[in-house]
Amino acid sequence: xxxxxxxxxxxxxxxxxxxxxxxxxxxxxxxxxxxxxxxxxxxxxxxxxxxxxxxxxxxxxxxxxxxxxxxxxxxxxxxxxxxxxxxxxxxxxxxxxxxxxxxxxxxxxxxxxxxxxxxxxxxxxxxxxxxxxxxxxxxxxxxxxxxxxxxxxxxxxxxxxxxxxxxxxxxxxxxxxxxxxxxxxxxxxxxxxxxxxxxxxxxxxxxxxxxxxxxx
Amino acid sequence: xxxxxxxxxxxxxxxxxxxxxxxxxxxxxxxxxxxxxxxxxxxxxxxxxxxxxxxxxxxxxxxxxxxxxxxxxxxxxxxxxxxxxxxxxxxxxxxxxx
Numbered sequence: 001x002x003x004x005x006x007x008x009x010x011x012x013x014x015x016x017x018x019x020x021x022x023x024x025x026x027x028x029x030x031x032x033x034x035x036x037x038x039x040x041x042x043x044x045x046x047x048x049x050x051x052x053x054x055x056x057x058x059x060x061x062x063x064x065x066x067x068x069x070x071x072x073x074x075x076x077x078x079x080x081x082x083x084x085x086x087x088x089x090x091x092x093x094x095x096x097x098x099x100x101x102x103x104x105x106x107x108x109x110x111x112x113x114x115x116x117x118x119x120x121x122x123x124x125x126x127x128x129x130x131x132x133x134x135x136x137x138x139x140x141x142x143x144x145x146x147x148x149x150x151x152x153x154x155x156x157x158x159x160x161x162x163x164x165x166x167x168x169x170x171x172x173x174x175x176x177x178x179x180x181x182x183x184x185x186x187x188x189x190x191x192x193x194x195x196x197x198x199x200x201x202x203x204x205x206x207x208x209x210x211x212x213x214x215x216x
Numbered sequence: 217x218x219x220x221x222x223x224x225x226x227x228x229x230x231x232x233x234x235x236x237x238x239x240x241x242x243x244x245x246x247x248x249x250x251x252x253x254x255x256x257x258x259x260x261x262x263x264x265x266x267x268x269x270x271x272x273x274x275x276x277x278x279x280x281x282x283x284x285x286x287x288x289x290x291x292x293x294x295x296x297x298x299x300x301x302x303x304x305x306x307x308x309x310x311x312x313x314x
Binding site for chain 2: 001002006030032033034035041150154155156157158173176177179180181190191192193195196197199200201202203204205206207208209213
């Protein structure tokens with residue numbers, strides 16, 4: 001498995017409406033040279049969900065926490081609290097953990113930059129950005145954060161607009177890729193397979209070569 | 217001095233799909249049925265190719281040429297039904313025309 005320093009825990013909703021943002025987050029993490037992990041990567045484990053989350057959070061130095069869907073559920077009128085809970089677990093690991101855990105860094109995303117003050121004001125002081133519910137700003141925010149979080153400052157990370165162009169190209173290729181893989185559409189892709197597809201696509205489209213073929 | 221980029225991070229995690237199938241699909245030369253009776257030859261990496269042909273035969277011949285050069289499979293997407301895989305190393309354009 002990738003190292004602690006390279007691993008990024010993605011804490012976000014897993015519903016269909018969020019899927020475009022989730023896919024964009026996985027792509028930008030990998031295009032910046034990190035590795036995306038989330039609670040959906042093991043669905044055959046006997047562990048309870050919370051145990052699985054503890055294990056993944058322990059293995060990741062970096063965390064992206066999208067709390068934009070902390071809102072009342074249309075069916076039962078109750079708030080969705082999984083994302084703030086997992087953010088709390090991440091912050092707790094950083095506060096109470098060993099020296100490695102104390103190196104944890106997180107990025108909090110929401111629809112609007114100050115919305116959290118109305119429902120989770122205790123997180124004031126964390127690194128919070130808005131993505132306007134759109135993949136392009138989400139990619140730009142995460143790219144900038146990963147650029148600052150990487151240990152070697154001499155290493156280049158492509159700009160947010162380059163990553164977004166690459167992401168659009170990848171998305172345009174997805175329907176062509178799904179059919180030979182026996183999938184009726186990209187909605188059939190589970191997290192691990194989507195991540196493997198992103199990695200294979202990036203291997204075939206290495207950045208240096210891609211920039212030569214797709215000048216700005 | 218050339219720019220230094222971060223290396224891609226990979227894992228051996230397995231999902232529902234075979235990793236070799238994913239790799240083959242990304243590397244492949246795809247031949248897609250298009251509108252009318254046209255066919256499109258498309259690659260998804262490196263020097264990208266997207267060429268349109270008036271017949272499947274022409275499209276296949278071109279795809280096999282590209283596939284042999286890149287050592288990649290050719291995947292033919294008919295309008296309906298399963299995708300056909302062709303290994304250019306074991307195929308000649310004459311055989312395909314027959």
